[in-house]
Amino acid sequence: MIIYNVTVKIDKTLSADWVSWMKSKHIPDVLATGIFTDYRLCRIFEDEEDGGETFATQYFCNNLIDFQRYQKEFASALQQEHMERYKDRYVAFRTLMEEL
Numbered sequence: 001m002i003i004y005n006v007t008v009k010i011d012k013t014l015s016a017d018w019v020s021w022m023k024s025k026h027i028p029d030v031l032a033t034g035i036f037t038d039y040r041l042c043r044i045f046e047d048e049e050d051g052g053e054t055f056a057t058q059y060f061c062n063n064l065i066d067f068q069r070y071q072k073e074f075a076s077a078l079q080q081e082h083m084e085r086y087k088d089r090y091v092a093f094r095t096l097m098e099e100l
Contacts, residue, residue: 001099002067004036004059007044010090015053018086022057029078035070036061067096 010018019041027039036059044054061067082092 002061002064003097003099004061004067004070005095005097006057006059006092007054007095008057008090008092009052009054010086012051012053014086014089015055018090019055021085022055026078026082027057029081030059030074033070033074035066035074064098 008018022041027041030036031039038060040058040060042056042058044056046054061070
């Protein structure tokens with residue numbers, strides 16, 4: 001099992017909108033690619049004094065070949081949509097993991 005983890009720290013004033021958009025638009029669009037079998041959206045507990053909230057979205061797929069297909073065919077457009085909507089109000093990093 002491959003886990004594609006996307007960690008996003010977003011301005012606290014936008015966090016409720018971001019969670020709503022993720023659940024209603026972005027995550028369904030990612031799942032509609034047919035690459036991922038499931039997902040998990042989590043809020044990360046941390047010091048929020050800097051005005052941001054941090055979330056991790058984990059997408060699950062069967063193998064690395066499927067994930068590479070996602071990267072090649074779908075990732076750029078989906079990431080661009082996120083970037084345009086939230087502009088300079090977030091930071092993100094991505095981690096690819098394998099469940100052992």
